[in-house]
Amino acid sequence: MVFSEQFQLKACNTFGIRAKAEFFAEITELSQLNDFNKFCYPIRILGGGSNVLLCGDVSGLVLHNCLKKKQIIRESEEYIWIEVQSGEIWHDFVMWAVGRGWGGVENLALIPGTVGAAPVQNIGAYGAEVQNVIDTVNFYDWEKKCFSGLSAKECLFGYRDSIFKRDLKDKVFITSVVFKLHKKAQLNTSYGAIRDELQKMGVEKPDLAAVATAVMNIRRSKLPDPAVIGNAGSFFKNPVIPEKQFQDLKNAYPFITSYAGEQGMVKIPAGWLIEQCGWKGYRHGYAGVHALQALVLVNYGNASGRDILNLSEQIMISIKERFGILLEREVQVWGQD
Numbered sequence: 001m002v003f004s005e006q007f008q009l010k011a012c013n014t015f016g017i018r019a020k021a022e023f024f025a026e027i028t029e030l031s032q033l034n035d036f037n038k039f040c041y042p043i044r045i046l047g048g049g050s051n052v053l054l055c056g057d058v059s060g061l062v063l064h065n066c067l068k069k070k071q072i073i074r075e076s077e078e079y080i081w082i083e084v085q086s087g088e089i090w091h092d093f094v095m096w097a098v099g100r101g102w103g104g105v106e107n108l109a110l111i112p113g114t115v116g117a118a119p120v121q122n123i124g125a126y127g128a129e130v131q132n133v134i135d136t137v138n139f140y141d142w143e144k145k146c147f148s149g150l151s152a153k154e155c156l157f158g159y160r161d162s163i164f165k166r167d168l169k170d171k172v173f174i175t176s177v178v179f180k181l182h183k184k185a186q187l188n189t190s191y192g193a194i195r196d197e198l199q200k201m202g203v204e205k206p207d208l209a210a211v212a213t214a215v216m217n218i219r220r221s222k223l224p225d226p227a228v229i230g231n232a233g234s235f236f237k238n239p240v241i242p243e244k245q246f247q248d249l250k251n252a253y254p255f256i257t258s259y260a261g262e263q264g265m266v267k268i269p270a271g272w273l274i275e276q277c278g279w280k281g282y283r284h285g286y287a288g289v290h291a292l293q294a295l296v297l298v299n300y301g302n303a304s305g306r307d308i309l310n311l312s313e314q315i316m317i318s319i320k321e322r323f324g325i326l327l328e329r330e331v332q333v334w335g336q337d
Helices: 030-036 090-099 117-121 192-201 208-222 243-252 270-276 305-323
Strands: 004-008 020-027 043-046 052-054 058-065 070-075 079-085 134-141 146-151 172-182 240-242 265-267 287-289 297-299 332-334
Touching: 020 030, 030 172, 043 172, 052 305, 090 208, 117 172, 192 208, 240 243, 243 265, 270 305, 287 305, 297 305
Parallel strands: 020 058, 043 058, 052 332
Antiparallel strands: 004 020, 070 079, 079 172, 134 146, 134 172, 240 265, 287 297
16 A cells, blocks of 8 residues: 555546645545545545546545456346446446446446445436445445445435435545346436437437437536536536425426426526626636536636635625525545634
8 A cells, every 4th residue: 555645636536626635545445435434534535536626735644546347246037136336426327227238227338436425425317316226335434333224215316316425424444336227228318418418319219328418418518528628517406495495486487497396396407597797608717617617617728626616605796685595616636624
């Protein structure tokens, strides 16, 4: 095990922001977890760095998750259960499953990050959420110094939420996720954008690969490549508000867009709210809002994490003042201590 001190994290976060970790190490074997547990400083887990905003140097240990392995653990006539270690790149796993004809994750293609981050955020896109294909989440408990796991029901999944963002935050290290995938494809093309893209592709009878390709085409047309422009994808969660509040807003803004939420609730696209307040395409120095997708904040080359954070706070204030809705960030903010 090798520890580095004052490690530069610029290449480890998709915003491309310069900040140092007080200590840095990579985990490649599960057996190393007991050794890391002896570390007396706070431990932060870094996967693909696609959901992190660095607003300064990070104290304690940044543990880079490099656990990589996939294995079939059982199967039936209809389903197959696959255990995937948490350091695997999410999109690579999606395409690996699609290539074998196993369905359930194709609508989640090209979402950045690692497998371990997927249940934490309960990632979702185009009518699908990862909770629908999760069987078990396995983890190492830092306090109890043992391995354990939770069923999908026990993970308390919600919209971009889970027990790992709340009761178990910073208390466990997710080691692997067991996915239950369909052997016989049950395609989800309910989103109009997917149907339109399939039609544009000339696909009349889609399969898993076609749906995944359609999703990738849509995402690439709307979202900037972090290798070109630093960003973390969707910066804010889509707010979920009571039906009554939505009706009041619709009376004032007849063209407001929405999606059905849980009982008595309505989901409002955060990108629509941000665009209505004139932020789409805004730029101040090196920090800005993407010109094609208002939900994405970007680093045009030399922005600091504080620049991005300040911009997000200005956006949140303007949305609150105009619509009475408080936006919530999806990204984790590090380095403010």
